[in-house]
Amino acid sequence: MNGALGNLARRPWIWSFAGALLVWLGAIQFTGGYGAGGMLTAALSLAVFTVIVGIGQMFVITLGPGNVDLSLPANIGLASAVAMKVMGGDDSMVALGLLAAVGSGLCVGVANYLLIWALRIPPIIATLSAAFVIQSVDISYGRGLQIKPPPGFADFANILISGVPLLAILTLLFALIANVVLHRTVYGRSVLAIGQNIRAARLAGVRVEPTRFATYALCGALGGLNGALLAGYFRGANVDIGNEYLLLSIAVVVIGGTSVAGGRANVPGVWGGALFLVLLQTMLNTFGVSAGVRLLATGLIIVAVITAAGGPKPGR
């Protein structure tokens, strides 16, 4: 285990990329090499959305056991409607619409934290209760919303630079920044410290509550941004647009090697996990299986991956 290869194998995120590569090879094997590049382009475009919320969810999960944001789907749905309404199909309003979507997500994140803090309940329950309310707000606010995104924004969300989506490049930059924030800033290290042992962190002078507040706000804001981008990419807002991101955001974090028990986070793994899951869907699509089989296979693979990865080892 001394060589460069052994060093690589010990990095938890490598497995998610290996899985993604394997699935991609499986798919192009089936098509006989046809559409290999197109598949990657499509996978990158779709993985972007999972990565954005995945990184938010990763920070939340790293805070420790029980920390998870279940309000993401509702948050994304609401933000997509807010973005489309503020933009109103007008190219000059894009920046304002994006800002409004991020703001809407930020409000959700802050509300989540306030519920956790004021009611002293596990975040799972707090974000779930919030999700109920947000979902209703969205259904009521976004009812019959038929506004298309401004053409400039829709084009922006779909730009390809020699086969690589622009959004993917931007998200890659964002992931790099997130990695620096996680490992090199006081905030990021506070998140890790809280996840490892909240009591020790508090005694060591880590500002626990402000850090938790910032983390839930960050996750909410990223959910809002994701909602706006999704509405641009799919050319329209929708109440259900964020539904799949509940499982996806948690799954990519776990598959990517972040510890569900908190205290250990992994940004590259979020990318690997997202590519793996998106390519898995692509592969199953190329095999031409029905929706039922696709769901079944996705579920089984997630259970298998988490079983193989195993949970935190008890007793140290």
Add this chain to the structure above:
Amino acid sequence: MTSAASLPVPTSAARRGPDLRRIARALLPSLSLALVLGAIAYLNPRVISYFGFTLMLNYAVPIALATMAQMFVTATNDIDLSIGTFVGFVCCVTATFLNDDPLIGVLILAGCIGVYAALGALIHLRNLPSIVVTLGMSFVWQGLAILLLPKPGGKAPLWLQAIMGYKPAFIPLPIVAAILIAAVGYFGLMRTSYGAILRGTGGNSVAIARAGWSLLKAKAVLFALTGTFGVLSGMALVGITRSADANIGNGYTLLSIAGVILGGGEFVGGIVSPIGAVIGALTLTLASTQLLGFMKIPPDWQVGANGAILIIVLAARVLISQRGRDR
């Protein structure tokens, strides 16, 4: 029961502050239910009748069963995010196999309970986060349901329809069923010695293990119980709707979690209450559908009302606990 609880004379009640707090907390679920019932009676007095309750609480039976199912996993500090799609899958099996070929149907449903027990064992052995495992399983159940019934259809067995349509004398069926479900849960989990062990796995699993009990077995038993009540919930649901749809149970995941919390469950520490869970399920059923209808609140806000009720009850709980602590 209410009068018995408030009987102690004021002096002794004041001296025993924590007890009072405990009583107040224990009464919270019933109080919420009474509040919702009172509001409905005020808005539309005519529904407070045998027929009215039968109609209003029709769907409370499957919801109460799903809530009980969720409660068993929360007793061991786990959460089941797949219970909704599992209920949907059971509906599809009941409306197809159980109707056409009862033997195979029974075998499939028994197999499902076995899968749940295996999941419990797996979660224990590999020390897995139940939230991820059950999220994955929710896809599995949904996929199986869609494979079984790509389009809504099937037919519930006639005997099941007859059971769900049965009209006992004086007391409406949903209320009889709720009392029965609560009683089974209460005596099984709160009154038996093995029930105490099961709850102990959530309270202090190390202590339970040191006392010589198998955590593996306890976890498998609790998950199997969740599977069993999930199966019952699906069968009850399809007995009411008479035909199935792969997405029929999707809302039950959130409803069951909300019901457990409304009923006083805690999600950590093995603190659960079977009677509370059933009361919580009844409250949710009434509040989210009937009350809103009578108050002329559009159905858009149905889910939101569930969330608001949850937040209000949780806030009330904090207030009660705080008062007790300040003494």
